[in-house]
Amino acid sequence: MNALERLHLLQAGDLPVHGGRTLAYVYDGGDAEVDRVGREAVAAYAGSNALDPTAFPSLLTMENELIGFAARLLDAPDTVVGTVTSGGTESILLAVQGARDSRPDIERPTMVIPSTAHAAFHKAAHYFGVRAVAVPVGPDFRADPAAMAAVIDDSTVLVVASAPSYAHGVIDPVSEIAAAASAAGVRCHVDACIGGWVLPYAARLGRPVRKWTFAVEGVTSISVDTHKYAYAPKGTSLLLHRDAALRRPQFFASAAWPGYTMLNQTTQSTRSGGPIAGTWAVVTTIGDGGYLRLAGEVFEAVDRIVDAIAAEPGLRLVVAPDSTLVTFATDDSCDPFTVTDELVSRGWYVQPQLAFEGQPASVHLSVSAATRAHLDDFTVALRESVTAAREAGPVVVDDDVVAFIAALDPAALSDAAFDGLLAASGLVGASADGSLELPSRMAPVNAMLDLASTAMREALLVAFLDRLSRPSTGPAA
């Protein structure tokens, strides 16, 4: 078997990227020709390096055209500038880093975020020493602008809103939040990583979309992921700033060594041209009219999925979606993690969300345009999954395990203790040859994690990833 044959064999064990049935992690526009163009562009530029725009000017051209396209979508003023990053997390990291470094006078900087803000903001807090002040959202899962305004103070370098939030798919009241930030002279970042490329088209289709773009005064930067609803290959997001002065602290230059003067506007230095060219090729091929049509398709799918959930007595929509993300919860008749496993076993990958701040566990669906072709199948799979979950009964976590986990301080646990916990939780088992085996059904694991503290969830999953990520002796070694 040659390398490519082996690669395809390995890939067969992964989630499908195409087909519209994988409702997290991937986004499918459903056009095989567009996908082919994207793949060819990635391949053609896989060896090119966007580190130096004078050496690879074609990549600079493509980046500037992508920012220009996004600027129109986001109602940006003529002063807008932007950067192509590797993904939503990097765009958010840079927004936080830039905000921090715009205020060197503040010794202990903070940022005010809604409690529903993406975990990438907590990562940025961790990396850059900017404390995140997370403000509880309202009963509609939208940020509470008055509560956020009340905690903006002299240490605040950034205020954040989502359009929409990942977990619930609703748009925060951006106008009020940005006004509060502006009144305090503080930057306001809108995380439109998942909504930025689709909400402008939703508005053009006549759907109700509250204001969230640069048209809102006080919004200083916006992140939008092209590797989500621009249906581009993985590896790009855009970070736009209202003007060049706002972006300036993001640049890094170093002549403090004997090599080339390093000059970067992202966390990466060498940057593959592949994702940039792939994104440019897909955006150019689909074009504005194509995205409008795809938005029509994805919202048709969203509406049908909402109806299918409403028609299931065991399920309830957590909140009416503002965008393309649907979240449902279950009643006592069926377990949400079992419904998840049952949908997965029927070829529908959906994502479980653990209980958080008084809200019960839920199930997340990022709907794609390509999902629309399979809605009858989805409705049947959902009905069957609820029935199967009802018949399977509740997932019972052993009382001793619950008490054990509640009593443990994750910070004080040894590696050996984590080995024991991982085995007891079912997260990892050992197969006959001694290698780790992933669980086939996640419901028992999720039920256990659901009862654990946030610190214990994080520690257990870190230990899990640590055990997975170990050298092996395949053909590459």
Ligand SMILES: *Cc1c(COP(=O)(O)O)cnc(C)c1O
């Ligand atoms: C996906 C997402 C991110 C993070 O993006 P990555 O590309 O996964 O790094 C941030 N915010 C929101 C709202 C998202 O949906």
